[in-house]
Structure formats: C-alpha cells, structure tokens
Amino acid sequence: MEGYQVSNQCQSVVKDRCLIPTKDAPELAYIRESTSEQYVPDVYFKEKDQYNNEVVRLGRPLPVEYLLLDCPVSTPNEPLYSFAVNASNFPVANRLVEGHLQDFNTLASYLQKFSDEQFLEAVSDFHVLIFIATMDMLPLREYIGPLLEAVKKRDRAQALEWKQSEHWATVEQLVMASGGGAAVLGAGGEAAAAGSSAQSSSSSTSWTCQHCTFINQTASENCEMCHLPR
DSSP: OOEEEEOHHHHHHHHTTOEEEOSSOTTEEEEOOOOSSOOOOOOEEEEEOTTSOEEEEESSSEEGGGGEEEEOOOOOSSOOOSSOOOSSOOOOTTOOBTTBOSSHHHHHHHHTTSOGGGHHHHHOOHHHHHHHHSOSSSOOGGGOHHHHHHHHHTOHHHHHHHHTSHHHHHHHHHHHHTOSSSOEEOTTSOEEOTTHHHHHHHHTTOEEOTTTOOEEOSOOSBOTTTOOBO
16 A cells, blocks of 8 residues: 655645646646736756766756655554444434434434443444434533544543533433333343334334445345445
C-alpha cells in the first residue's frame, strides 16, 4: 500500500489559479503566465541534467511529482475490530430498518435488549455512538470520550464505570420512561419485543437489503436494486 497527498504549495497555487493541467501529458502541470488581469509569479523547480548537475528550471511545464508528498501508510498483520457484531443492530442514520428509524424510542428498545453486564457490547456499535453523541434532547458529545476509549480497548470495567455517570443515568431514566413498547429483557439475556408479531407480518412483504440498504417492497429472495441475496 502506498499513500500520498498534495503539498501545501500545490494547494496554494491551485487556489490562486496559477496552476493548470497540460492538454496531453497527465504527468505534467503548467504555471500560468501573467496577464493584464492576473499577476502570476514565476515558479521554479530543481532537477538534475544529463551530466548529473543540479539545475533550476521554470515550471512551464512542471512535473506533477514535485507537488506530491509521500505519506506513511500501513495495515495490521492481524485485523482488530473496535465494534461488536450483535444479533440486534441499531438502525443506520436515515435508513428504515425493520420499520424503525433512528429516534429515542428506537434507542430505548435497542438498549433494553442487553443486560447491564452487556453494556459494552450494546455501545460497541458505530451508529449507536453517533446517535448518543448527537441526540437533540441530551447530547453527550463532550462527555463521551471515556466511553470511546472503553470501546477501543474493549474495557468492560471502564464502560460500566461510564454507565454510572450522571449523564448516562439521565438517559436511562428517559429509557425507562419510554419503555411502553420496548423490549423486555428475559432472565437468559434474550429480548422479546411487544410488537414483534406486528413487525414480522410487515417484514414478510418489505425488507431492507443488508448490502445496499434498499427497501424492497416484495418478498423476493433477491434485492431489486443490487440483486444480491436476501
């Protein structure tokens, strides 16, 4: 893997409309010449000639490689994942999943599917973290730092400690207050939703593709949009 980015100098000359591409050589750029409407300073670059001597040349044309910077990039030998794979998924923003959009009632129903000891698993979901950090009624963005560290390190004790904070306690009180149609946690840690029978009947005719998020209105075994299997 190789990574690169353009330099600050490149951004500056592009922003000031001093640099343009060439017509037939993608490896070359060109510094504009001054006109009565715009003054363009001369831009020079150094290269070695055929005798290995360093010479200074005017950037007309200018090799694009002078505008690029190498960036260190790597990938781990053994991939590490920060987020858990739960049987119950929190809806993606602006996506209808099993008849639900992201709102506080959906969050309440989702959280009640986990026991207190499973709090780390419950919040190890990217969409859950984004939602609780940006809730209109009680945004937790400025307090969520320790929880993110717990998710990153998979530190159950730190997650449970954050769960005891007064900020999250307020959320839990609101969850309990809105638990009319939420899931009820069983002794074995499994959740049974009050409206599950109604959801199952509606999902028999419409379902959300897990690959492209398209909402299919038929009971087909393949997605109408991406044609991948249900």
